[in-house]
Amino acid sequence: MSGFALPLVRFSVSQHRTIIGHCYSELPNEACGLLLGPAVGGDDLHDGEPTGAIADVVTTRNEAASARLYAIHGQDYGTARKAARESGNRIVGCFHSHTHTDAYPSPTDVEAAIHNPNWLYAIVSLRAETPMLHVFRMQSGNIAECQVVLEAR
Amino acid sequence: MTVEIRLPTLLRVHASGSATVSAESGTVGTAFAEMTDLHPGLSGQLVDSSGTLHRFVNVYVNDDDIRYLESLDTPTADGDVVSILPAVAGG
Ligand SMILES: [Zn+2]
Numbered sequence: 485m486s487g488f489a490l491p492l493v494r495f496s497v498s499q500h501r502t503i504i505g506h507c508y509s510e511l512p513n514e515a516c517g518l519l520l521g522p523a524v525g526g527d528d529l530h531d532g533e534p535t536g537a538i539a540d541v542v543t544t545r546n547e548a549a550s551a552r553l554y555a556i557h558g559q560d561y562g563t564a565r566k567a568a569r570e571s572g573n574r575i576v577g578c579f580h581s582h583t584h585t586d587a588y589p590s591p592t593d594v595e596a597a598i599h600n601p602n603w604l605y606a607i608v609s610l611r612a613e614t615p616m617l618h619v620f621r622m623q624s625g626n627i628a629e630c631q632v633v634l635e636a637r
Numbered sequence: 638m639t640v641e642i643r644l645p646t647l648l649r650v651h652a653s654g655s656a657t658v659s660a661e662s663g664t665v666g667t668a669f670a671e672m673t674d675l676h677p678g679l680s681g682q683l684v685d686s687s688g689t690l691h692r693f694v695n696v697y698v699n700d701d702d703i704r705y706l707e708s709l710d711t712p713t714a715d716g717d718v719v720s721i722l723p724a725v726a727g728g
Contacts, residue, residue, distance in 0.1 A: 514728075518725075528643070530646075553726065553727070556724070556725040556726070558705070562695070562701060578725055590728045600723070
């Protein structure tokens with residue numbers, strides 16, 4: 485598939501802290517949330533291609549309430565879409581935690597990504613003492629990692 | 638008195654490629670029934686044989702998830718947008 489761009493993903497320090505904090509606060513379960521930001525070519529039916537800028541991080545409830553699975557709460561998703569639209573952004577990705585495995589997409593993650601091939605998929609591993617956050621794109625079963633920077637904004 | 642139903646990419650193949658379908662306002666269920674009459678391939682894609690919404694789809698009236706309203710009995714009004722989105726899940 486063409487358009488497998490790997491933008492530089494730019495979180496603020498506080499957005500990064502929000503993600504990691506939410507992942508710890510949901511233990512022993514997996515945590516999840518959404519990434520909002522600008523996208524190229526997005527409209528009401530397509531989220532478009534992320535530029536890599538992250539305007540907002542939205543923590544959401546995990547409907548699956550599981551240590552092995554996540555399902556972003558449907559109403560939290562609707563509310564985030566509305567917030568994105570009202571701020572001129574799009575949903576550009578999501579994040580979730582792996583409580584006991586590495587920050588790398590599971591087969592389930594790769595399969596699920598078929599529904600939102602434009603998204604950035606941030607995965608936080610809590611396996612080690614230090615949390616690890618990595619961001620991937622997944623299209624047609626292929627996985628590629630994006631570089632991440634934290635900005636002091 | 639119509640609503641606009643917005644389909645996710647993966648369901649458009651069952652709707653002759655349409656991204657949106659218009660239906661009479663009423664409830665989400667009546668709109669889906671009207672859409673499925675028009676595009677029989679959508680039958681079974683949204684609702685199972687017992688009439689329950691599939692777990693892997695979220696349906697919104699405007700921005701409200703119908704699972705937390707009255708599910709398929711959620712009323713719709715003229716101009717409402719009914720969005721179908723794949724549930725965001727993984728492991
Ligand atoms: Zn995962």
